Amino acid sequence: MNATFVVIGGGIAGVNCAETLAFYQPEREIVLVSESSLIKTVTNLLALTQNLTTFNVEEASSNELSSKYENIKVVHGKLNKVNDKEKYVIINPDIRINYEYLCICIGARPKLIPQAKDNPYILGIRDTDSIEYFIERLRDSKRIAVVGNGGIASEIIYKIQNTDIDWIIKDNHISSTFVDPGAGEFFQSSLHKSFKTTEESPNKRMRYDEESGSKSGAALGPDWYKHFQIKGASELPPQVKIHYKSEITDVKINPDRENPVEITLNNGGEINCDLVISATGVEPNLNFEISSELQLSSLNEIMVNEFMQSSLPDIYAAGDVCHANWEHAQHWFPMKLWTQARQMGCYAAKCMSGALNKEEILQDFCFEIFTHTTKLFGYKVILLGLFNGQKLGNDYEILFRMTKEHEYVKLILQNGKLQGAVLIGDTDLEEMCENLILNQLDLSSYKEDLLNPDIDIEDYFD
Template sequence: MEATFVIVGGGIAGVSCAETLAFFEPDKSIILLSESSLIKTVINLHAITRTLTQFNIQEMESSEFSLKHPNITVIHDTLVEINDGEHYILTSTNKTIKYEYLCLCTGAQPKLIPQAELFEEIIGIRDTDSVEIFLQKINRAKKVAIVGNGGIASELAYKIKNTQVHWIIKDKHISATFVEPGAAEFFLSSLNKDVQEEQVTKRMRYQEEYSHRSGAALGPDWYKNLIIKGAGDLNIPSEIKIHYETEISNIQRSNNSPYALEVTLSNGDKFTCDMIISATGVTARKSFVSKNELELSNTGEIKVNEFMQTNLQNVYAAGDVCCANWKLAKHWFQMKLWTQARQMGSYAAKAMVGHLNNEEVLQDFCFEMFAHSTKLFGYKVILLGLFNGQKLGTNYEILIRMTKGLEYIKFVLEDNKLQGAVLIGDTDLEEMAENLILNQIDLSPYGDDILNPDIDIEDYFD
């Protein structure tokens, strides 16, 4: 088999790359190599601001996807080897596929705690199959432990009901991947509330249908339509005990206890539980070999330049498997997020098309400023720019406005210019904050009034 473009990976990055290629080059052949027979496609793409977008995810059979894009052939297979010298790849079913341009979008896999290999009661959550296993086990659990402090761990701590929860984090506050101690304190009051029906918000929606496969990340709202309940007493509210600044030091089978595991923490605390959910981040998913070595980062991601090119000729990479190895814009940095996977996949396609046609490639505007929209503890959360003072050292100022149970707004300023923002709740300040960061307007005339609730600051910047 052969094609002008070959993309490896059926997740958000890979499919965004394939669809963008099909749009720009409808007459060129494209092969999408996916471990899953189902393809996730972006629909209803809508820009909320210049950098924040909203879209839905639609799952379809690969045959239906090929009907929609006649020049894309989907192959249900796994990449085994890249021969970059002769421009072909080998798959697990011994297919040889020749390419002119190759894009690797293989994503990432869960980085489980070391003891996960020893106990079946320890699971990670990354893809659809792992959610099915989790739901089967949680129904029989009265006590669970969550390890990790990112998005999935925070969502689980908030969503699990009818069970005791031990939340083990190595930081001084919850949700440290996204927010600082002040916002974490704002979230804490939500942890022991009953989960209310979620309101529709301006953000990306992602619906996942169950099927037996692995690979692509769940993305946002994976828990949206799930009822996550344990086997505890319905009349007793769920208890959450947070173990700060600690890690698991030992796990063993518990004796003389109704619970399967006994956990010992590095601070000496002990407790028993039915299961442990490991949500401690991900590592690049690179289970293939290449004739010439790909240049990797210290943490195992494939290094790419400002055109998403690897060190191998005509081989590109996008999404969680890659590492941005160019001089970054001041207000942008890389995180393993579904938003960036879509952006990188689409931009890699534009770069490949430009190089095929000998056209100048200009870097996408999305790499000018970090922007992410998510939901934590029932609140809409928008993170813009250097929202936690990343890259700024210690010479910056923070302005905060909080209304308990309603909103939390944090502005990060350096030299009287906005560098980042955290917007929790329905603040409607995202467009203004984005413009202030991008335009670097001097805010010294406004002082602290920029977050004064009695002043509509948006009037100044319409």
Template structure:
């Protein structure tokens, strides 16, 4: 039997950030990480855009590389098959047992596939991207199902193939943007609409690097930002075309014939033949092995945690995609299973566990005061702040817009004259101002539409 003060399940961003946080706060305490994959995710090159908003690189490395500078960390390449929380014991697939004083479950999530068919591919980790590339190189037509970040990136980055994009909403990329921003991006669905600068960016690995050193992962951690940068997403055709099927879902997946290997029956009555179906319809928390222990589970399938990231089981914590927050949230923050939140949660949980062991007071991290996320959609920088789509405001809010076709899209959400959220697309340089105005909740009624007037430097008023 192995034992450690802190045991972490999972080698994704939440798990690695948690381990690094504990190593910094308690370098003399023992840490064991249990990862099914020899590859783990490490955050590097953190660049703070504002006090709360940051960009960072994600590198996929062998676990030995990541933790070679932390002598108190032991890596076990194994899978958890059981938890005895009364005796603080984990059972592993190898037959080994691990005893802990504090346990953090960072087991992530797995793709929510639309069906069980050999022609359905889910994009989740490095192995699934390689499988997608292999199939795409032999494809003329693919159906992409989903409307989140992965689906949007696939539609924009894939070339040499006919794409049928099936979305359940009335506009594209509804996970992140509103119908106005969707219209702003509409022209970028046309292949060949990218600039030389964007094409150059695609050849440069900006954030994620694949450096597989030790065999193949059985279930790797989720892909990070810019996962497609070095992937060759090229089909058989010389040109590309994207057609959209709005407000519908997959009703059935049917066997193929001489014309197409597989058919997709949609709820709008259409039957679409294709070479491959890409299921990008979200994820499900990967916590099934822990549910038999009596742990509280949220409606979305995640392990319910309080503001200290503690589950309902004593000495057991959870972070990242595996957890669901169960405390009274700050007005402009909500949970979204994103890399930024996985990093925040992992680091904060490390502090919480160390404080618990030492009997020290814990204060909730300021990152839970404001939702922040920076990403790219259709090759453009996108910053999301606060209640960026009016979440929780019950349609009782005002919207201010500033749009320059092909250059920028700025939307701010106001309620009772106070800014609640913002969507900033392009190089707007408004991140810091909007963040401060949301946090400070200043009454902006006197500015009216001049708040977004490019000829007026609003920041001068708040210096």
């Protein structure tokens, strides 16, 4: 097969890259290689501010992409080899695709705890198949342990019903990937909300069945938990026990016991449960051969420059598999998130199209400021700029306002200028905060009034 552009990966980065290429180059042949027959597509894209977007991620049959774009062909298979000198890839053992430009968007795989090897009682969660297997195993469980403190761990804890949970985290507060101890405390009351006993509305979303024999699917979307009922075997409302500053040192299995899994923690604590969920982050999915050496980061990610180019000619990368190896803007930094995977995929397509047309490409404005929106424990969460004081050392001050079970607002200021913000709940402050971070207006004279609830501050700075 021959194609101008070959994109490897059926996740958000790969699919958005292919779709953007189809927009820029409607006459050119594009091949998208997906290991799964299901791909991840962005729907309901909504701009909250100039740079902040919210969207849903839906599963779709790969045939939908081919029918939507005449110049996109989808090939099912796994990337085995890249020959950068002769410019072709080998998919599975026997499919050869010649390319002019290649973009690698194969994402990342779950980084499981060391004790997970060959242990059927320890599950990693990554794609739809793994979450459905987890739900099936959970039906017979009265007590489980969840290891990890990021987005997926927080969502699982909030969503699970009828199962007691031991939450094992190495930090001193919950959801530390995104928020500070104050916001972690704000979320605490949500762990026992009556949400867990309410009736679920039926899932009316169209479902697709995976073709047999597929090994791996794309990662879960940001709203994956909305479409599943996650219930255990207990008759009572779930109890959540948090083990702070804890890590697992040993796991023993005794199938004859009521709770077959016995966990030992580094602080000497012991937990008996039915199942362990490992949600401790991801690592790059680099499991293919390449004829020349790619420049990789210390975490085994593909290093890319400000045009998403790798160290090899005409090979690009986007999403979780790559590392942004350029001088970052003051208020932006890379993070393994759906929002950045989408941005990188679209931008990589723009850069490849520009290279083909020999056009000058300016770096996308989305890399000027970090923006992310998600939902944690039922609350809308918006993160802007240096939201946890990243890059600032200890030289900054914090303004914050909290109304229990309603909102949590934290502003990061340095030298009187806004550098970052955490907005939890329906605050309607995101546009104002983004603009103040970008224009670096001196707020020294307004400091006392910025979070005064009696002043409509967003209209003042409109």
